[in-house]
Amino acid sequence: MPDWDYEASRCVFGDLPGQLKRNKAVNRSQRMQNRENARFLEKYAVVCEECGERGKHWMPERPTTLQDMLDGTSPAGFWTCAKFYGPDGRRIEP
Numbered sequence: 001m002p003d004w005d006y007e008a009s010r011c012v013f014g015d016l017p018g019q020l021k022r023n024k025a026v027n028r029s030q031r032m033q034n035r036e037n038a039r040f041l042e043k044y045a046v047v048c049e050e051c052g053e054r055g056k057h058w059m060p061e062r063p064t065t066l067q068d069m070l071d072g073t074s075p076a077g078f079w080t081c082a083k084f085y086g087p088d089g090r091r092i093e094p
């Protein structure tokens with residue numbers, strides 16, 4: 001089977017560059033969707049170790065650094081669990 005249809009003077013595979021472009025667009029949107037799902041899962045698929053509810057409730061004040069990993073420490077932060085905050089949004093001191 002020839003790659004090129006000389007009579008029609010076009011590629012027998014059709015509009016290949018156009019198809020590749022469209023495939024790229026589809027792949028891109030699929031990729032973006034996957035990233036969105038991953039972000040969602042990262043946020044909601046975890047169970048909070050403090051209150052047992054779904055969600056990422058620990059908010060570190062800064063990202064973990066390489067030095068933290070070497071020292072075996074984690075950055076300071078705070079919990080956003082509903083049980084720590086009153087109806088006025090103020091922190092309930094334990």
Ligand SMILES: [Zn+2]
Nearest residue numbers: 048051057081
């Ligand atoms: Zn929690």
